[in-house]
Amino acid sequence: MKKNKLWGAGATMLLAIALVVSGCGAKNDNNGGGSASNDSASNGSAGGSEESGIIKDIKDRGKLIVGVKYDTKLFGLKDTASGNVEGFDIDISKAIAKKIFGDESKIELKEVTSKTRIQMLDNGDIDLIVATMTITDERKKQVDFSDVYFKAGQSLLVKQGSPITGLKDITKDSKVLGVKGATSIKNIEDKVPGLRVMQFxxxxxxxxxxxxxxxxxxxxxNAILYGMAKQDPGYTVVGGTFTDEPYGIAAKKGNTDLVALVNETLKEMKDSGEYATIYEKWIGEKPPTE
Amino acid sequence: MLDFSVLTNNIDDYLEGFKYTIYASLLGLAGSFVLGTLIAVFRISPFAALRGFGTAYVEFFRNIPLLLVVFLFYYGLSSFGLQLDGFTSGTLGLMVYTSSFIAEAIRAGIQSVPAGQMEAARSTGLTYVQAMRFIILPQAVRIVIPPISNQFLNLVKNSSILGVFAGLDLMYFGDQVNLDTYDAVSTYLFVGMFYLILTFPLAYATRVLERRMANAA
Amino acid sequence: MDFGGAYSWHNLRFILEGFGYTLKLAFVAIILSFVLGVASGVIRYARIPVLSAIVGAIVETLRNLPLLLLILFAYIALPQMGIKLSIFWASVLALTAFEAAMISEIVRSGLASVHKGLIEAARSSGLTYIQTLRHIILPIGLRRMVPPTVSQFISLLKDTSLAVIISAPELMHNVGIVRGQQESYFFPVIFLAALLYFLVNYGLSLLSKRLEVNEGARRKPTGKKAGPGAGTKAAAEA
Known part of the structure; x- marks a missing residue:
C-alpha cells in the first residue's frame, strides 16, 4: 500500500512535469533523457536473457495472466450470476494455463478492450492477449502473434428487416457503428470511400x-456479431464476410518462447480434438477443415 | 519523448476534433447560461411549484455524473423515439449539467442582494419583475460573473465526454490518432495542448474577474 | 422496462460491487488530493521563490486539462514512459492530480481572501510572517475553504465514473455490463446508478450546506456578504 502511494505521488509529479513541458516548452527539443531510457527498457525486454525468462516468471508467479474481452458473447463475456468470464477465448486461455502448470485454474483474466489491449501487454499487465484479435502486418510490428486460432471474417449486423443486405448497400452516408481500435474500421472505410464509422x-x-x-x-x-444476434434475436448478420480476419494470440514483442508454447498448445488441442470440442461448444458448428 | 510528426501527420484529425470541441463548448455555454438563469429565477420565484421544480432540477443534475446525464440523452431519449447523435446528446448533456451549477451561482448572487432593497423597490411602485430587472439583477451580475466564468471553464474541459459517444471532439480524434500511431505520449500531450489553448485564456479571465471583484468588495 | 430481471439478486450484487469500487477509488483519491491540494495551495500562497512558481505552473496546467485525458494518459501513455500502474492506481493518480489542483486553487484563493488589514495588523503587532500565517491567515482561510472543498469531493465522486474508459470495474462499468444483458434493463439500471450517486452526493452536499450556514452566521457581524469566498465556492463545483 505505502509503496504504491509513493509511486502515485512520484508519478503525479512526473505527469505534471511532462504536461508542463508539452504546454510551455514546445521549443525544447532536447528529449534525449526520455528516449534513452525508453531504448534501454525495450532492449532489456528484447535481450536474449529475457526470452527464456518470461515462462519462468509466469511459473514463479504461479499463474498466467491473460487479457480477454468481458463484453463479447461467445468469446469473452462476464456472467454476473456466476461472476465468471466465459467464452471461446477463455477456454483457449485455460488450455494454455494447463499446458504451463498442468492446472487450468492457475490463470488470472483481465479485461481488455480493442483500444487498451496492446498497451496493457507492453505495460506488462498481461502475459497474453486472447481477445478476438486479428493478425495484421501493422500489429506484427507491435506484438508477436501465435498461429491462427480462429478464422473470422468481417460482416454486418442489422436489425431484422433492414434494407441493408450486404456491403453493396453501404454508402458513404450510411451510419455505420464500430469499436475504437478494431481492424474492421479501416477495412470498411477503405471499401466505402468517404465513409466515417462512428466508434465506441x-x-x-x-x-x-x-x-x-x-x-x-x-x-x-462475424463471430462477434453472431454472439450479438444470439443475445438479441431482433438482429441478424447479413451479406456474408468481406474480409479475412485470422485471430491470433499476442505476446509482448520478443517473448518468442511464450509464443512457441502457445503454438504447441494449439497444435496439441487440434490433434486431440479438444479444439473441435471447444469450437462446437461456443460457435455451434464444427471448425472448418484446413 | 515528444514526437512532432504525430502532430504534423495527423493535423487534420486534431483540427477536426478541435473544431467540434469549440462548437460543443460555445453551444453548451450559451445553452447552459440561458437554462441556468431560468432555473435560478424558478428557484427564487414566489410560486412554490416553480421553486420545487427548480430545486429538484438543481439537486438532481448536480449530484449525478455528467456521464449519466449524457447517457440519458443519448440512449434514454431514443426509447421515446427521439434520436440524437453523439455530438448533440453530449452538447445537450453539457448544457443541462452545467446549467444546474450556473443556476446555483446566480441564485446565490441574487440572494446576496439585501432583501430590504426588494422591499424598497416594491414600495416605490415597481412590480416584482421590474424590481428584479432594474435593481436586483444588475447588482447580482457583478457577483456571479466570476463563478459563472469558472463554470464555463469546467464546461470546456467536460466537453471531452463527447469522445465516449462518438461525438467527434478532440478526445474522440485523439483516440483515433493514438490507434494509428501507437504513440500515446505524444498523441495525448498534443490533445492536452489543444485543450490548453482554450482553457488557459478562460482561466486567466476568471482570475482577473475574481481579483476585480475582490477589490471592489 | 423490466425491473424484476434487471434487479435480480446477482445483478444487484454485481452493481453494488461496482459501487464499492467507486467508493474505494473516491476515498483514496480524496485523502491524497486533500493532502497534496492543501500543501500546494499553501506553497503557492506563501510565494516562496522558484518553488511557488513551479508548483503554480503544474497546478495551472493540470487544472485546465480534462480529467478524461489525464485518466487515459495515466493508463495508456505513462507506461510508454516507463511508469506502470494498475487500473486502480492509474485512476487514483489521474483523479488525485486533477482534484488536488482544484483544491490547491480553493486553498490559495481562500488564503488570499483573508483581509490585508488583518495581516498588516498582525505583522505590526510584532508577529513574524510565519506566525501570522500559522495563527491568523490559516485558521481564517481554512474555515472559508470547507464548503468549496466538500463540493470538490462531490465532484470527485462523480468524476470516478470516467475511469470506466479504462475498464475500471466501478459503478458505471458494472451497470453497463448488466444493461448489456437486455435492452429493457436500460432504465432500471441507469435509475439505480443515478440513485446511488445521488444519495451519497446529496448527503455530502447537505453536510456542506450546514457548514456553510455556520460559517455565514459567524461571518455576518463583519457585514461582509458574498465576498471572494462565494466565487471560490462556485469555482469548486464542477
Missing amino acids: ENYQEAFAALKAGKGDTLTTD
Whole structure:
C-alpha cells in the first residue's frame, strides 16, 4: 500500500512535469533523457536473457495472466450470476494455463478492450492477449502473434428487416457503428470511400448504440456479431464476410518462447480434438477443415 | 519523448476534433447560461411549484455524473423515439449539467442582494419583475460573473465526454490518432495542448474577474 | 422496462460491487488530493521563490486539462514512459492530480481572501510572517475553504465514473455490463446508478450546506456578504 502511494505521488509529479513541458516548452527539443531510457527498457525486454525468462516468471508467479474481452458473447463475456468470464477465448486461455502448470485454474483474466489491449501487454499487465484479435502486418510490428486460432471474417449486423443486405448497400452516408481500435474500421472505410464509422469504447456500447437506433449497421467480425444476434434475436448478420480476419494470440514483442508454447498448445488441442470440442461448444458448428 | 510528426501527420484529425470541441463548448455555454438563469429565477420565484421544480432540477443534475446525464440523452431519449447523435446528446448533456451549477451561482448572487432593497423597490411602485430587472439583477451580475466564468471553464474541459459517444471532439480524434500511431505520449500531450489553448485564456479571465471583484468588495 | 430481471439478486450484487469500487477509488483519491491540494495551495500562497512558481505552473496546467485525458494518459501513455500502474492506481493518480489542483486553487484563493488589514495588523503587532500565517491567515482561510472543498469531493465522486474508459470495474462499468444483458434493463439500471450517486452526493452536499450556514452566521457581524469566498465556492463545483 505505502509503496504504491509513493509511486502515485512520484508519478503525479512526473505527469505534471511532462504536461508542463508539452504546454510551455514546445521549443525544447532536447528529449534525449526520455528516449534513452525508453531504448534501454525495450532492449532489456528484447535481450536474449529475457526470452527464456518470461515462462519462468509466469511459473514463479504461479499463474498466467491473460487479457480477454468481458463484453463479447461467445468469446469473452462476464456472467454476473456466476461472476465468471466465459467464452471461446477463455477456454483457449485455460488450455494454455494447463499446458504451463498442468492446472487450468492457475490463470488470472483481465479485461481488455480493442483500444487498451496492446498497451496493457507492453505495460506488462498481461502475459497474453486472447481477445478476438486479428493478425495484421501493422500489429506484427507491435506484438508477436501465435498461429491462427480462429478464422473470422468481417460482416454486418442489422436489425431484422433492414434494407441493408450486404456491403453493396453501404454508402458513404450510411451510419455505420464500430469499436475504437478494431481492424474492421479501416477495412470498411477503405471499401466505402468517404465513409466515417462512428466508434465506441467497446462492443457493449456499440451494440447498445445500434439497438438504440444510432446507426444502420454495426460492423466487425462475424463471430462477434453472431454472439450479438444470439443475445438479441431482433438482429441478424447479413451479406456474408468481406474480409479475412485470422485471430491470433499476442505476446509482448520478443517473448518468442511464450509464443512457441502457445503454438504447441494449439497444435496439441487440434490433434486431440479438444479444439473441435471447444469450437462446437461456443460457435455451434464444427471448425472448418484446413 | 515528444514526437512532432504525430502532430504534423495527423493535423487534420486534431483540427477536426478541435473544431467540434469549440462548437460543443460555445453551444453548451450559451445553452447552459440561458437554462441556468431560468432555473435560478424558478428557484427564487414566489410560486412554490416553480421553486420545487427548480430545486429538484438543481439537486438532481448536480449530484449525478455528467456521464449519466449524457447517457440519458443519448440512449434514454431514443426509447421515446427521439434520436440524437453523439455530438448533440453530449452538447445537450453539457448544457443541462452545467446549467444546474450556473443556476446555483446566480441564485446565490441574487440572494446576496439585501432583501430590504426588494422591499424598497416594491414600495416605490415597481412590480416584482421590474424590481428584479432594474435593481436586483444588475447588482447580482457583478457577483456571479466570476463563478459563472469558472463554470464555463469546467464546461470546456467536460466537453471531452463527447469522445465516449462518438461525438467527434478532440478526445474522440485523439483516440483515433493514438490507434494509428501507437504513440500515446505524444498523441495525448498534443490533445492536452489543444485543450490548453482554450482553457488557459478562460482561466486567466476568471482570475482577473475574481481579483476585480475582490477589490471592489 | 423490466425491473424484476434487471434487479435480480446477482445483478444487484454485481452493481453494488461496482459501487464499492467507486467508493474505494473516491476515498483514496480524496485523502491524497486533500493532502497534496492543501500543501500546494499553501506553497503557492506563501510565494516562496522558484518553488511557488513551479508548483503554480503544474497546478495551472493540470487544472485546465480534462480529467478524461489525464485518466487515459495515466493508463495508456505513462507506461510508454516507463511508469506502470494498475487500473486502480492509474485512476487514483489521474483523479488525485486533477482534484488536488482544484483544491490547491480553493486553498490559495481562500488564503488570499483573508483581509490585508488583518495581516498588516498582525505583522505590526510584532508577529513574524510565519506566525501570522500559522495563527491568523490559516485558521481564517481554512474555515472559508470547507464548503468549496466538500463540493470538490462531490465532484470527485462523480468524476470516478470516467475511469470506466479504462475498464475500471466501478459503478458505471458494472451497470453497463448488466444493461448489456437486455435492452429493457436500460432504465432500471441507469435509475439505480443515478440513485446511488445521488444519495451519497446529496448527503455530502447537505453536510456542506450546514457548514456553510455556520460559517455565514459567524461571518455576518463583519457585514461582509458574498465576498471572494462565494466565487471560490462556485469555482469548486464542477
